[in-house]
Amino acid sequence: MSFFRGQLANVVEWEEFRDDMIFWKWNNREIKKGSKLIIRPGQDAIFFDQGKIEGVFKDEGEYEVESEIVPFLSTLKGFKFGFNSGMRVEVLFVNTKEFIVKWGTKNAINIPTPQLPGGMPIRANGTFQFKVTDYVKLIDNVAGVKDSYLVEDVRLRITAILDQLLMKWITREGKDMFNLQANSFEIGNGIQEDLDMQVNSDGLEITRFNIMSFNYPKEIQEMITKSASHGMIGDMNRYKDVSMTDAIASGKSEGGNTATDMAGMMMGMNMAQEMVKGMNQSQSSNPQQQSQPQQNNNQSGAIPNFCPNCGNKTAGMNFCGNCGHKLA
Known part of the structure; x- marks a missing residue:
């Protein structure tokens, strides 16, 4: 038995x-x-x-x-x-777990835009998450004809329609084609809703859809980067000042680099001129204080340690060795 x-x-x-x-x-x-x-x-x-x-x-x-x-x-x-x-x-x-799946566009999607008649080719990548929520629908539409079901089966189904949904939500309400990342959350939510409708009949639910990055062609990406940098600088005068500062701070001025040496000299002259300008403004606000130093200087004939015109060290000479300004 x-x-x-x-x-x-x-x-x-x-x-x-x-x-x-x-x-x-x-x-x-x-x-x-x-x-x-x-x-x-x-x-x-x-x-x-x-x-x-x-x-x-x-x-x-x-x-x-x-x-x-x-x-x-x-x-x-x-x-x-x-x-x-x-x-x-x-x-x-x-x-019963929630599955996390990576996705990415295989080919560039040509998004219509007025700036480019042929459309802007864009690639994107990210992740989406899903889980089983309705066993009746799962058995009726999937398990009734399949003995097993893989995450890859769902991924292939999603990516087959993803290009269309990306185009739909990117072009919706006139998104800025050159700054799509700023709207990635809104675009992702729209795609999640549409995908959820696609898989809901099989007992599945898309719980999250993330866009990690949009990738532009190299030429357009360079243009976007350059435009952003110019926007941060604000104007060409400030751009010049920042360039000079970078040249000096980088330490590349040592060893006879003409460009960076010139940048350092120009910055020194500008600083000296600003100092003299500030001193003149201060003296002009008090005429008595202005006349007294001039008389003392004329009487004593003292030579300043630094040229008031260019800021170069005078070394006790009557004329500046850098710009020729008379010192005494």
Whole structure:
């Protein structure tokens, strides 16, 4: 008797589990007396017969089918296991986690724009997330004809229509074609809604759609970068000052670099002129203070340490060795 009991017992479990598998079907076998159901973490077990769900079991663990499963099945509660007979029913194991999938446009999408008659070729990439939410729809439209379903199957389905949705939401309401990243959140939300409508009939839900980056052709990207840098500078005079500062701060002026040496000299002259200008303004505001230093200078004939015209060190000479300005 024990020999026959061992032959009749089954273990109902997800035998081919893969992390990228959405569901796997245990079918074409009888569940016999003494069978056990094993549910692992992150799995749901759905008993169904002829496309109709008999029961859904979510808690992980090991269960006796006869005493712990059959009594809860909707139309098979009265089933009695015979000595040599079993219950033929299909069990669908579903991966309950939320799947994260990377996506990217294979070819550039030509987005219509007035600036470029032929359209602007743009590529994009990011991620989307989805999970199973409706077991009835999943069995009716997918599991009824498939024994397993992979994440790759969903990814291929999504990317097949993604180009059209990107074009739809990028061109919607006149988005700035040269700064699409600023609108990536809004574009992603619109695409998520459309994709969710596409997969909802199969019991799936798109829970999130992210656009990580938009990629322009090299020439357009260079133009965008240059335009942004000019916008940060503001005007050419400020651009000149920043360039001079960069040349000196880089330390490349050592070793006879004419351009950076000239930049340093020009900055020194400008600083000296600003200092003299400030001094003159201060003296002009107080005529008494202005006349007194002039008289003292004329009487003493002292030579300043730095040229008031260019800022160069005077070394005690009567004329500046850099610009020729008279010092005494």
